[in-house]
Amino acid sequence: MNVAHEVNFDGLIGPSHNYGGLSDGNLASAANSGDIANPREAALQGLEKMRMLMGHGLIQGVLPPLPRPNFDLLVSAGFRGTDAQIIEAAAKTAPRLLKAAYSASSMWTANAATVSPSADTDDGRLHLTTANLSTMLHRAQEHPDTTASLVSIFADDEKFAIHGALPMNPDFSDEGAANHVRLCGSHGEKGVELFVFGREAGESTTGFPARQTRLASESVARAHGLKSDRSVFVRQSRAAIDAGAFHNDVVSVGALDTLFFHELAFEDTDAAMEAIRKASAGLFEFQPVMVPLADVPIEDAIRAYLFNSQLLKMPGEDRLVLVAPTETEDTESTRAYCERLVDSNGPIGKVIYADVRQSMRNGGGPACLRLRVVMTEDEIDACHQGVLMDDETIDELQGVVRKTYRDRLAPSDLADPDFADECREAREALLSVLDLEGLCW
Template identity: 75%
Template structure:
């Protein structure tokens, strides 16, 4: 088996039928700015599936992760609501609508937050490791990790090939937001790489402004549990300036793949120190290619509004240079469009920008990169996982048929109070799981 046979598989989150604009994410400007607006779950899911189709047609190995069960009635029961499902929903809508919104949240669609992933080439035991993120900073997201762990353990159940770890302790010192604060760099996917963990605060540290969601302790703990080599692991602090401007995850200001790191001038507290540490860690493996976007050319506010960096950076089949799969908002923002045009005209590692419409996700603060979890896999690893979530166009068609038949094209936050909507969500998810051969997750 050649190193060239190992590929990066993107597992996109299938947007769930309860996709709504609840405005629950502190520090996420899009989520807060669109709070209370009417969403279109059907359009959201179809947009996500069309992005997946684009990559399948281009020759990528593309996977999908199903939505979690929503509403989370167990959470409502834990919050003290009793009786039938209908009674719990009606009581929560009347007395604690914030908790009902959390129970219905479709935020698991952003699978970049589902887990941190270390490929087998980087780990001491030679297994592919996943650590589900506890997402403890936000109530609605903190509900996800038990189901996420179950889903990952179901898809990657071969203990000889995979190590699936549950979430870190649910304490602020271990706050973990998954792969949104993690970048793997390498010469080629099958070779040993360098793993970059980006954190916003130390354990026990108080910070002002928007929440710094990732702690250094959480990143260190995951690196230990994955058995990473210390000399090939880098920890860097995200800049407070970026966090307080609305870059709630590092992937709002930085993305990387292979030997290329594409980032904003204000992505890191110590840019030169971070690049030096990466070069030291990469010594003997590859030569780092940093592409820094100056604030003078793309102001931080524009980078966050356009989600220039919350794009997928891909080794496109048949192309010599990398392709940036960016949201249409990047094209519509003058500074980011102009920068992309200049960038591809040069001779740097990024040779093309392709734009994709994921507006429904973007209005809640998630771009193309938020919607996918990157998993570097050997052919044997791909063969030993659950095959039903690996996509071709026929399977995408089947999923879109379920979406068109079961998802609403208009959803307001007030609709969550209707117990009948819960039954719609359960039926929709059951249809999706059946199409993926995952009926056991119902």
């Protein structure tokens, strides 16, 4: 068995972070639409979360923000002229499209891709499939630039396989790792990959959109060369989606042998647990931890993002650690449950609260901000080293953020043509720190 580590690649929050309210089904995004955002504070909060996890002995990576505004999107919509003319015209005639072109939603890298470690794949390579995010326009534009970033970071094709996004069709709607959980005995051992979908291909649903299809999940599993008896496909409950759980990671999170989930997470909980037990037989002893509806109402779970937390094996800890947003601590039912959870002598032994309030106000907690990539030590050495964080690099990135990011940004500010230049200059400075200048415009 190869020694392997779970490397968390967090999204570096971009300078255009704003509360545009573009995400249907995301209650926080809708509630805060039009409010004043603080991109500088948001990025600094994210970087401090990375620093905190590094301090606990974990390996931390980062993915850079994507180029914003996306002039390709605006030009495709028929806008012409200089950059300033395009911005001015879009602001007057298509302000919602301009907000989409400026969206900083790539910060939530749980949606960037689905990842299968080399221990699970038939060719022994680490596989990543970029999510097409086809349900929402502001996210559907991300995949070409996300793929370019992944190719730059995981360039060794003897160790890594990067797959482009699935077809941009509703039947292939794919939201990445936000609907995927890997369970295992230890990171370097063979595991079980759990894919959670909200609808079948061709199926119509009412209410909030079900963003992941079974066909998309099955297509990713096939492309990654996963064994069918170690792949589990489970349907997310309609009740959870309609309550605001737009991704499975709003009601479920897993690590190693443990799945932590809300009672309403899955359409058929008993069948889901049995399928995971069957797939994990002979590999590890599966440990489900279900939070009863009577203890935590689904509305509280979603508002506090109890499950949109990072569940981690930290050095020196004999049980898993849950890194939850401070909103979980501020909500009575979720705080009380976490206290009981720690005292229960179950697989989760500690809860740490992280302040990511700027991200939370736009609908993304600690789990949204990271893409988990299980890597052997050889794979870690083979990836682009500039994106692996240390305190000095975080200091440099924070210096760029303090110098180039605004501390106040309203959606109406996107109409300022000078802001496009600010965003480009900030991103170029960040890419220079990460030694990724090849991704500059």
